[in-house]
Structure formats: structure tokens, C-alpha cells
Amino acid sequence: MRGNRFIIAGTAASLLSLSVAQAAEPPIYLGVDISYANEMDDCGAVYKSGGASVDQFRFFKSAGANVARIRIWNDPDWTKYSNLADVKRSIKRAKSAGMQVLLDFHYSDDWADGDKQIAPKAWAKLSTQDQAKALYAFTHDTLVELDREGLMPELVQVGNETNGEIVSSLAKAKEPIHWNRNALLFNAGIKAVRDAGKETGKPPRVMLHIAQPENAEPWFAAATKAGVTDYDIIGLSYYSKWSKRSMAQLGQTIDRLRHTYAADVLVVETAYPFTTENADTSPNLLGEDSLIAGYPATPAGQQKYLVDLTQLVLSSGGTGVFYWEPAWVSTKSCGTRWGKGSNWENAAVFDYKGQDNGSAEAWLKHAYVLPVEVTFKTKATSEAAFIDGDFLAGVGPRPMTREGDAFVYRTRLAPGTSVTVATATTAAGVADASAVTATVGQRASVVRVGE
Incomplete structure (x- = not known):
């Protein structure tokens, strides 16, 4: 597995991207x-x-x-x-x-x-x-x-x-x-x-x-x-x-x-x-x-x-x-x-x-710190994809959902959470994976895997 840091406004092609936005749904x-x-x-x-x-x-x-x-x-x-x-x-x-x-x-x-x-x-x-x-x-x-x-x-x-x-x-x-x-x-x-x-x-x-x-x-x-x-x-x-x-x-x-x-x-x-x-x-x-x-x-x-x-x-x-x-x-x-x-x-x-x-x-009426909506996305190069990381609390690899030409996984994380994430796609028994680390911010942003 390769380890990369998320960077803002990265321009290189990437295997995995992460979009972060203030959670609007579901309601609290x-x-x-x-x-x-x-x-x-x-x-x-x-x-x-x-x-x-x-x-x-x-x-x-x-x-x-x-x-x-x-x-x-x-x-x-x-x-x-x-x-x-x-x-x-x-x-x-x-x-x-x-x-x-x-x-x-x-x-x-x-x-x-x-x-x-x-x-x-x-x-x-x-x-x-x-x-x-x-x-x-x-x-x-x-x-x-x-x-x-x-x-x-x-x-x-x-x-x-x-x-x-x-x-x-x-x-x-x-x-x-x-x-x-x-x-x-x-x-x-x-x-x-x-x-x-x-x-x-x-x-x-x-x-x-x-x-x-x-x-x-x-x-x-x-x-x-x-x-x-x-x-x-x-x-x-x-x-x-x-x-x-x-x-x-x-x-x-x-x-x-x-x-x-x-x-x-x-x-x-x-x-x-x-x-x-x-x-x-x-x-x-x-x-x-x-x-x-x-x-x-x-x-x-x-x-x-x-x-x-x-x-x-x-x-x-x-x-x-x-x-x-x-x-x-x-x-x-x-x-x-x-x-x-x-x-x-x-x-x-x-x-x-x-x-x-x-x-x-x-x-x-307490001013609670609300979670942020996080979407992990990876290009569809196979029939299935799974995501794993420390944010999954030991649950283990979770299947990603196919959306068009990509696989996605959506979750909610507390602002400031630092996560290490890996994705794996499989085809004909061959595994390919990418790994990233990131800190979840409080403002909407898109971050991509750097070179």
C-alpha cells in the first residue's frame, strides 16, 4: 500500500478523493x-x-x-x-x-x-x-x-x-x-x-x-x-x-x-x-x-x-x-x-x-459540534471496491457503492478527526490499493491524493 497526504487543489490524477461538507442530512x-x-x-x-x-x-x-x-x-x-x-x-x-x-x-x-x-x-x-x-x-x-x-x-x-x-x-x-x-x-x-x-x-x-x-x-x-x-x-x-x-x-x-x-x-x-x-x-x-x-x-x-x-x-x-x-x-x-x-x-x-x-x-440549546459529511470516492476499475481505515472503528473493510464510473463511501466524522484510509479494488483476483491520511476540516472543501 502506498501512503499519501491529502493536499488542497491537487492537480494530479488520483485513485482516491475525499470531499467534505457540513452535514445537512440526516437531521439531528x-x-x-x-x-x-x-x-x-x-x-x-x-x-x-x-x-x-x-x-x-x-x-x-x-x-x-x-x-x-x-x-x-x-x-x-x-x-x-x-x-x-x-x-x-x-x-x-x-x-x-x-x-x-x-x-x-x-x-x-x-x-x-x-x-x-x-x-x-x-x-x-x-x-x-x-x-x-x-x-x-x-x-x-x-x-x-x-x-x-x-x-x-x-x-x-x-x-x-x-x-x-x-x-x-x-x-x-x-x-x-x-x-x-x-x-x-x-x-x-x-x-x-x-x-x-x-x-x-x-x-x-x-x-x-x-x-x-x-x-x-x-x-x-x-x-x-x-x-x-x-x-x-x-x-x-x-x-x-x-x-x-x-x-x-x-x-x-x-x-x-x-x-x-x-x-x-x-x-x-x-x-x-x-x-x-x-x-x-x-x-x-x-x-x-x-x-x-x-x-x-x-x-x-x-x-x-x-x-x-x-x-x-x-x-x-x-x-x-x-x-x-x-x-x-x-x-x-x-x-x-x-x-x-x-x-x-x-x-x-x-x-x-x-x-x-x-x-x-x-x-x-447547547452549541454542539456537529459532524461533517464525508464522501470517499475512487475510480471504478473493477466490479467491486472496499474501504478500510481507522475511522471504521475496527468494523473492517466496508463495500463501496457504485455510482457511474466511480465507487463511493459516505460517512460522518467529527471535525478535526485525523483518519488513515485505504481502498482496494479487485478484478480477476488481483488487488490494487491506495492509502491516504487526512484531517477532516470544518468548512466544505475537496481534497485529492497528491503525487
């Missing part, structure tokens, strides 16, 4: 899961900012959030919330505030998460084929009905924290996934989103969601092998309490995932406590066991965590962060099955008097 998603919004309002929760009462959706939009994440259960007969009627109410509020919507299908009558994926009671005794048909119909019909009322979401999750086999049981959550069955169900849900998008002319982006970064790579490798490939976004939950990986390791995982799969990667759930004290009799889920060194349980610590995490995600090539559930505060009249009040009031972004604690605006 800064979102909030406020699925409890209607329940909190009905329970009498009061939210204040600057001394004035505020609407949750409008408050977060004003603070800088651009997406509201809303969950939907199939038939939650134990609550009047997170059913289709409640979801419509939430989406109307989100769109009225000027926010996009991520609709999160749990495919359960209750919470689906990394430890359980319990089938809706109406589907529990169906065959796998009939469950797939039911899942398709529920997803498709829900989206079409939402569109009729002007409420089509821009993004859709096919499942929530689907670490285990979906539409299953508590027992199956402890078993190895039966991927023939799992893939059939996932692909039914994905197809339902795609079909509804085609029929309405408003195609949502599809997200698949895994809890905790250490579970994502083996899951997506198995899903790909089983034929689950038609998705746009990989969503990760990251809570230090439940994850075995540090923030730095989260960034490394995101970097590998986004180079391995043709999908954007983001953290779709995270949170951090601003205090470890309790405002009610319901135990806090995030306590001392959730703290990370350097991030105390204070409003300032909460803000620093969110800013640092978001910059880490963006610098790793990810496309955003969502906070779960920043407005689930404690109220006197409501509670959960686990106690009166809220399990999350110490991890909201409002203090115990309902005043915003500054975290939302500090996080959402």
Missing part, C-alpha cells in the same frame, strides 16, 4: 418521551418556567426539542392512557406545538421492555402466522387512521426495547430467540409501516430499538442473518444503572453500528437524576446506583450529563438523543401500581415545585 433528533403528558395534566400537575405555567409540549419545543416520542399499547384495559384515543390527543398536542412525532409500538397491552415482551391478550393464543397478520393489521390500520386525522407520525418504532422475542411471554424472555418466528413478526410490522406510508404518501422512518448498547451488536447481527434489514434507524436505550458499558463505550458501539448497518443510530432513551431525594412514597428508579463519576445528582450534574452524552453521540456519528420521561412528576391525586406519585420525579427536568430546573434548555 433531540427528542422527549412525554407519553405521560395527558395523564399528568389530568392528575393536576403544574409546570412552570420563569414563574409562568407552561404546556409540556410547547415548553419542550421552545427549549429546543424537535420530536415528541409517544408510546402505544394494544388494549391496556388497566389504564385509559396510551391507547389509540390517548395517542391521538398527544399527537395533536405535539403537532400543534410544531414537533415531529415518534410513535412507539410496544405490541403489548402493558409495558414491553428488555426483560419482557408479553403478547397482547387478543394475540396470545394465535399461531405465529396469525400473530404476524394481526401485528401487520394493528400497525397498518393505526397509521392509516392517524393519517385520516392529519396525525401521521414522522417516525415509527416497530417494537420497544425488543431484546427478547417479541409478542411472547415472560418465560420466552429468558430463552434464546427463535429468529425464524421473530423475523416474521418484525418484517410484518416493518411492511405495515412501509405500506401505510405508500398508501398515504407520508412514509415514516422505521426504527428498531434495543435496550443497552452491549445488547445491540449481537442482536442486529442475528436480525440481519434472519432477514430483518429494512429499517432506517437503530435506537438504543442507555441508562448507566442497567448498562455494563461506560459512556465512552457507548460512543464506540454507536460508531461500529452506524458503519456496519445502513441506518442512523441514536440514543432513544436516557435520563439522569437531579437529586436522589424523594418527593413521595413511590420509590425512585434512578438513585445512587445510577450516578456516574463527575456527574453529581444536581441540576448542574443532570445538565452536564445530557450535554456530554449528546456531544458524544454526535461525535460518534450518531444522530440524536431522546430523554425519557422529563415531565413525569409527582402528583397528589395519581400514582402507579408501585406507589402514589411518580417513580421518576427525581429524574424529571422540573423541581418538586413544578419549576423547570434549567436542564431542558441547557441540554437542547
Whole structure:
């Protein structure tokens, strides 16, 4: 392999060129899961900012959030919330505030998460084929009905924290996934989103969601092998309490995932406590066991965590962060099955008097260093080309895409990143390669391999 330095305005013919521009696509998603919004309002929760009462959706939009994440259960007969009627109410509020919507299908009558994926009671005794048909119909019909009322979401999750086999049981959550069955169900849900998008002319982006970064790579490798490939976004939950990986390791995982799969990667759930004290009799889920060194349980610590995490995600090539559930505060009249009040009031972004604690605006309006869009290009001299380099985070050679008389590879890198890159083309078993090093700048430019 030959080593060369990139130079500006090089004039010699080159095997490899690199173009760099400020990334415009995909959008950066800064979102909030406020699925409890209607329940909190009905329970009498009061939210204040600057001394004035505020609407949750409008408050977060004003603070800088651009997406509201809303969950939907199939038939939650134990609550009047997170059913289709409640979801419509939430989406109307989100769109009225000027926010996009991520609709999160749990495919359960209750919470689906990394430890359980319990089938809706109406589907529990169906065959796998009939469950797939039911899942398709529920997803498709829900989206079409939402569109009729002007409420089509821009993004859709096919499942929530689907670490285990979906539409299953508590027992199956402890078993190895039966991927023939799992893939059939996932692909039914994905197809339902795609079909509804085609029929309405408003195609949502599809997200698949895994809890905790250490579970994502083996899951997506198995899903790909089983034929689950038609998705746009990989969503990760990251809570230090439940994850075995540090923030730095989260960034490394995101970097590998986004180079391995043709999908954007983001953290779709995270949170951090601003205090470890309790405002009610319901135990806090995030306590001392959730703290990370350097991030105390204070409003300032909460803000620093969110800013640092978001910059880490963006610098790793990810496309955003969502906070779960920043407005689930404690109220006197409501509670959960686990106690009166809220399990999350110490991890909201409002203090115990309902005043915003500054975290939302500090996080959402921070001046982040955005990644730059980088395109590697090499002349097509063979039927295939691959690219490798230290920026690929150990993923290994990646195939380049044929475009006209060239092969290209597009990615996003943090400004100032120094990379060593090699390309290889193959023809009749003969390999030819070129290698370059470069530093990614912040302004649009084109650099070519020198003589």
C-alpha cells in the first residue's frame, strides 16, 4: 500500500478523493418521551418556567426539542392512557406545538421492555402466522387512521426495547430467540409501516430499538442473518444503572453500528437524576446506583450529563438523543401500581415545585459540534471496491457503492478527526490499493491524493 497526504487543489490524477461538507442530512433528533403528558395534566400537575405555567409540549419545543416520542399499547384495559384515543390527543398536542412525532409500538397491552415482551391478550393464543397478520393489521390500520386525522407520525418504532422475542411471554424472555418466528413478526410490522406510508404518501422512518448498547451488536447481527434489514434507524436505550458499558463505550458501539448497518443510530432513551431525594412514597428508579463519576445528582450534574452524552453521540456519528420521561412528576391525586406519585420525579427536568430546573434548555440549546459529511470516492476499475481505515472503528473493510464510473463511501466524522484510509479494488483476483491520511476540516472543501 502506498501512503499519501491529502493536499488542497491537487492537480494530479488520483485513485482516491475525499470531499467534505457540513452535514445537512440526516437531521439531528433531540427528542422527549412525554407519553405521560395527558395523564399528568389530568392528575393536576403544574409546570412552570420563569414563574409562568407552561404546556409540556410547547415548553419542550421552545427549549429546543424537535420530536415528541409517544408510546402505544394494544388494549391496556388497566389504564385509559396510551391507547389509540390517548395517542391521538398527544399527537395533536405535539403537532400543534410544531414537533415531529415518534410513535412507539410496544405490541403489548402493558409495558414491553428488555426483560419482557408479553403478547397482547387478543394475540396470545394465535399461531405465529396469525400473530404476524394481526401485528401487520394493528400497525397498518393505526397509521392509516392517524393519517385520516392529519396525525401521521414522522417516525415509527416497530417494537420497544425488543431484546427478547417479541409478542411472547415472560418465560420466552429468558430463552434464546427463535429468529425464524421473530423475523416474521418484525418484517410484518416493518411492511405495515412501509405500506401505510405508500398508501398515504407520508412514509415514516422505521426504527428498531434495543435496550443497552452491549445488547445491540449481537442482536442486529442475528436480525440481519434472519432477514430483518429494512429499517432506517437503530435506537438504543442507555441508562448507566442497567448498562455494563461506560459512556465512552457507548460512543464506540454507536460508531461500529452506524458503519456496519445502513441506518442512523441514536440514543432513544436516557435520563439522569437531579437529586436522589424523594418527593413521595413511590420509590425512585434512578438513585445512587445510577450516578456516574463527575456527574453529581444536581441540576448542574443532570445538565452536564445530557450535554456530554449528546456531544458524544454526535461525535460518534450518531444522530440524536431522546430523554425519557422529563415531565413525569409527582402528583397528589395519581400514582402507579408501585406507589402514589411518580417513580421518576427525581429524574424529571422540573423541581418538586413544578419549576423547570434549567436542564431542558441547557441540554437542547447547547452549541454542539456537529459532524461533517464525508464522501470517499475512487475510480471504478473493477466490479467491486472496499474501504478500510481507522475511522471504521475496527468494523473492517466496508463495500463501496457504485455510482457511474466511480465507487463511493459516505460517512460522518467529527471535525478535526485525523483518519488513515485505504481502498482496494479487485478484478480477476488481483488487488490494487491506495492509502491516504487526512484531517477532516470544518468548512466544505475537496481534497485529492497528491503525487
